Amino acid sequence: GESVGLHLPTLSVQEGDNSIINCAYSNSASDYFIWYKQESGKGPQFIIDIRSNMDKRQGQRVTVLLNKTVKHLSLQIAATQPGDSAVYFCAENAGGKLIFGQGTELSVKP
Amino acid sequence: GAVVSQHPSWVICKSGTSVKIECRSLDFQATTMFWYRQFPKQSLMLMATSNEGSKATYEQGVEKDKFLINHASLTLSTLTVTSAHPEDSSFYICSASSGRPSYEQYFGPGTRLTVT
Numbered sequence: 001g002e003s004v005g006l007h008l009p010t011l012s013v014q015e016g017d018n019s020i021i022n023c024a025y026s027n028s029a030s031d032y033f034i035w036y037k038q039e040s041g042k043g044p045q046f047i048i049d050i051r052s053n054m055d056k057r058q059g060q061r062v063t064v065l066l067n068k069t070v071k072h073l074s075l076q077i078a079a080t081q082p083g084d085s086a087v088y089f090c091a092e093n094a095g096g097k098l099i100f101g102q103g104t105e106l107s108v109k110p
Numbered sequence: 111g112a113v114v115s116q117h118p119s120w121v122i123c124k125s126g127t128s129v130k131i132e133c134r135s136l137d138f139q140a141t142t143m144f145w146y147r148q149f150p151k152q153s154l155m156l157m158a159t160s161n162e163g164s165k166a167t168y169e170q171g172v173e174k175d176k177f178l179i180n181h182a183s184l185t186l187s188t189l190t191v192t193s194a195h196p197e198d199s200s201f202y203i204c205s206a207s208s209g210r211p212s213y214e215q216y217f218g219p220g221t222r223l224t225v226t
Contacts (some may be wrong), residue, residue: 031213041201041220041222043114043116043203043219043220044203046217054114089154095146096142098144098205099157099213100153101153102152102153103153
């Protein structure tokens with residue numbers, strides 16, 4: 001399940017299950033959105049992006065959905081693997097600057 | 111392609127001293143570089159944006175005299191934390207953009223700064 005507050009929200013899933021990570025963004029004028037994966041002690045790693053003129057984009061095992069009406073992004077990871085355990089951030093491009101969401105820590109149980 | 115490096119990967123310094131962190135774009139020219147700070151269990155917060163040959167633009171609440179940014183070439187930007195204090199201990203991450211397209215940023219591996 002998920003928990004919010006002063007700590008990073010966490011999502012715990014069983015290996016092989018699908019994961020859905022959600023993100024609310026703030027600026028209705030943002031035209032580009034990115035999901036990043038960050039492992040402990042490392043920089044963000046690009047996963048997938050989507051332009052504001054799209055509502056869905058698929059990559060390898062990942063899908064990003066964009067709902068501009070409610071300013072919501074989601075990242076779906078199919079057949080989640082232990083190597084997917086990390087913190088996931090959404091980011092929106094606002095006037096050439098990236099604004100990062102709070103992040104969700106994904107924990108995959110073998 | 112699009113590799114960004116940072117040096118050092120970690121540094122420990124004493125309170126009151128200054129420390130410099132380098133960010134390099136290895137295989138492309140970065141017209142714009144960005145510096146972020148990340149505290150444990152928190153998100154990345156943009157500190158400043160620097161364009162090659164220009165003064166950096168700092169985000170609200172970031173002291174420009176404390177965090178000196180230099181972007182002297184198209185492949186190198188430096189962040190100097192002056193008179194560091196324990197509260198400056200953080201993970202500092204840079205990113206670089208070639209400007210084509212303007213919204214694509216490539217991130218470095220980060221630098222862990224610990225001030226004792």
